[in-house]
């Protein structure tokens with residue numbers, strides 16, 4: 001707690017002063033970046049033991065923890081890459097090093113990963129038991145206090161089997177190693193010239209203020225998935241508009257990954273699939289097409305499972321912030337959720353633009369005009385995330401771009 005104590009006091013004062021929900025409890029810039037692993041991290045058990053048998057009945061979950069018959073069961077049915085540009089030679093030449101093998105070899109991560117956990121929530125998983133179970137936890141980990149009717153009506157629209165998987169296309173078999181790049185927005189990408197390497201992956205995940213125009217050489221052009229909460233998406237459009245983020249990535253084959261952090265995410269999701277203006281709440285009157293383009297169909301929209309977000313937080317990102325006054329504000333960052341989503345759905349994962357130990361050398365975002373320091377808000381724990389990326393990279397489970 002030593003790391004947090006003083007900043008938290010500052011945060012409290014600022015919070016009181018600001019009287020708003022946005023917080024600035026900052027770690028001191030010289031704080032030691034990495035923490036020792038904690039004993040609790042190693043106590044992980046199987047998904048079933050973790051959430052109990054009731055939860056495990058909510059979906060087609062397997063009890064095997066690792067070594068699924070297929071390198072990654074979530075990706076069992078795949079269409080060819082959705083992008084217009086073909087993966088370049090670099091990804092074809094390299095042999096596949098499926099990440100599940102690296103997970104199996106690592107005594108620490110072997111106990112944390114459950115590669116069979118459902119990543120997405122969709123209509124057929126919506127049962128009375130799931131409702132009861134998720135009603136015990138607040139969003140994004142559950143549905144406490146949310147309107148059942150709103151949640152149910154959104155999920156009713158995600159009822160085709162294609163909504164169960166990120167890549168699912170009916171009846172299409174996958175033939176090869178699925179390589180994914182997840183692109184965070186970190187300043188480390190400025191001047192990196194990683195664009196061609198990023199675009200060479202089969203699928204590219206981006207998030208929040210992911211502007212590509214004008215930054216192609218450093219961040220590439222391909223976007224297969226865009227991840228966000230309605231709050232982070234609209235904040236990005238507002239805050240980074242004059243830095244070039246004038247619209248959310250759009251395109252045929254591009255899919256949107258909703259992070260359900262609030263009832264408004266379910267309301268927006270429902271309106272987006274129906275292609276109608278948002279009927280209620282803070283986004284009332286918004287036309288979803290202005291964000292996601294003209295194509296309104298269930299196959300374009302994916303929804304992270306609240307149980308998956310809970311599992312990720314408990315196993316990988318159980319921050320000490322949870323036990324402070326800010327606990328209810330804490331959740332993994334959008335980038336962390338996307339990277340961990342890729343880890344549970346792809347065979348190989350490269351991470352670009354994520355926080356590294358030398359983050360102070362770089363601006364907050366690659367699209368900043370002037371260098372500005374990375375700000376640590378108390379709703380995320382970026383130092384804990386940095387340690388996780390470092391450890392996953394060391395274990396050979398991800399390739400973390402560093403310079």
Ligand SMILES: *[C@@H]1O[C@H](CO)[C@@H](O)[C@H](O)[C@H]1NC(C)=O
Nearest residue numbers: 123124156157158159160161
């Ligand atoms: C999915 O929902 C639509 C619209 O509510 C309905 O017409 C259809 O029968 C449902 N399909 C399944 C498989 O439940």
Ligand SMILES: *[C@@H]1O[C@H](CO)[C@@H](O)[C@H](O)[C@H]1NC(C)=O
Nearest residue numbers: 190191363368369370371372
């Ligand atoms: C981006 O990189 C260029 C070249 O290395 C540098 O001059 C510039 O200051 C960087 N921009 C930011 C915002 O750090």
